[in-house]
Amino acid sequence: MTSEHRAGFVAVIGRPNVGKSTLVNALVGKKIVITSAHPNTTRNPIRGIISRPDFQIIVVDTPGIHKPKTLLGTRLNAMVSENLESVDVALLCLPADEAIGAGDEYIVKQLGHIRHLYIAVTKVDRAKNDGLISKLAEVSDFIARNKLNVDEIVPLSAKNLEQTQLMMDLLVKSLPISPSLYPEDINTDQAAELHITELIREAAIEDLYEELPHSVMVTIDEMSKREGKNFFDIHATIHVERDSQKSIIIGPQGSRLKDIGIRSRAGIETFLDAKSYLGLHVKVSKEWQRDPKALARLGFTE
Ligand SMILES: Nc1nc2c(ncn2[C@@H]2O[C@H](COP(=O)(O)OP(=O)(O)OP(=O)(O)O)[C@@H](O)[C@H]2O)c(=O)[nH]1
Numbered sequence: 001m002t003s004e005h006r007a008g009f010v011a012v013i014g015r016p017n018v019g020k021s022t023l024v025n026a027l028v029g030k031k032i033v034i035t036s037a038h039p040n041t042t043r044n045p046i047r048g049i050i051s052r053p054d055f056q057i058i059v060v061d062t063p064g065i066h067k068p069k070t071l072l073g074t075r076l077n078a079m080v081s082e083n084l085e086s087v088d089v090a091l092l093c094l095p096a097d098e099a100i101g102a103g104d105e106y107i108v109k110q111l112g113h114i115r116h117l118y119i120a121v122t123k124v125d126r127a128k129n130d131g132l133i134s135k136l137a138e139v140s141d142f143i144a145r146n147k148l149n150v151d152e153i154v155p156l157s158a159k160n161l162e163q164t165q166l167m168m169d170l171l172v173k174s175l176p177i178s179p180s181l182y183p184e185d186i187n188t189d190q191a192a193e194l195h196i197t198e199l200i201r202e203a204a205i206e207d208l209y210e211e212l213p214h215s216v217m218v219t220i221d222e223m224s225k226r227e228g229k230n231f232f233d234i235h236a237t238i239h240v241e242r243d244s245q246k247s248i249i250i251g252p253q254g255s256r257l258k259d260i261g262i263r264s265r266a267g268i269e270t271f272l273d274a275k276s277y278l279g280l281h282v283k284v285s286k287e288w289q290r291d292p293k294a295l296a297r298l299g300f301t302e
């Protein structure tokens with residue numbers, strides 16, 4: 001450790017679907033959280049850990065802040081506020097391809113006590129021609145209107161790894177001088193089983209529409225390693241809320257479920273660096289998003 005070693009927490013915040021999780025993966029340099037084209041994909045504040053000789057950044061991926069319609073939504077927002085209380089930096093994501101709106105105004109009103117605020121203008125690869133210039137003007141107005149004290153504004157594309165290194169270098173400057181807070185050889189604090197359920201959920205919601213992605217949750221029923229072999233047996237359940245959703249997940253002659261299995265197994269095997277058998281079951285768990293007991297089983301407590 002050098003005398004100037006810095007370490008601290010950065011919470012990545014913003015409306016749903018603005019590219020928070022994609023940015024977390026880009027910063028960590030490894031896929032540790034799932035992403036999708038659907039809003040409200042992230043449900044757990046997962047930490048990504050970036051360790052270098054002179055710093056350690058712990059980036060906290062958070063669920064998109066939104067107007068909650070279910071108990072799950074309320075708990076997700078509460079989770080973000082809770083995480084904001086303990087971080088050194090909040091990194092607000094504003095996408096280049098969408099206007100700033102009421103959702104963003106609502107988010108910054110909750111940032112009163114934050115020590116450092118950074119803004120990432122995300123998805124710049126989607127901005128057309130001089131779109132980025134007008135976007136930056138819009139961001140300046142937003143900052144002035146809300147009297148925000150912003151350390152840095154960084155336009156970036158997490159998809160193309162454009163300016164993500166710069167983002168990281170700038171973030172380090174606002175972290176306290178401190179030794180590493182986590183072991184330096186891990187990328188995330190997330191339990192392997194949780195990541196596996198997430199990979200299955202990512203595959204399950206990929207080509208679904210409207211409300212269905214929100215209705216999907218995944219639990220692991222059993223996971224074991226075969227003795228003396230680099231091979232895992234995993235049994236998992238995909239929960240949905242209605243019978244009609246169950247049929248959609250399974251698909252004609254089980255074809256869709258089979259496809260979910262193939263796609264998620266590929267991700268799981270990369271992650272575990274092992275071969276696996278993946279048994280998937282689909283179950284109707286009525287209204288689990290509104291059921292305190294079901295939510296508690298997933299770790300969403302009050
Ligand atoms: N073109 C482009 N697309 C991006 C970029 N970053 C993210 N996306 C896409 O935007 C969508 C949402 O990305 P996520 O990273 O899941 O967004 P999020 O903010 O974590 O969303 P929630 O977890 O639902 O709040 C996905 O389809 C991503 O592939 C980017 O830099 N460029």
Ligand SMILES: [Mg+2]
Pocket residue numbers: 020021022034035041042061062063064
């Ligand atoms: Mg996310």
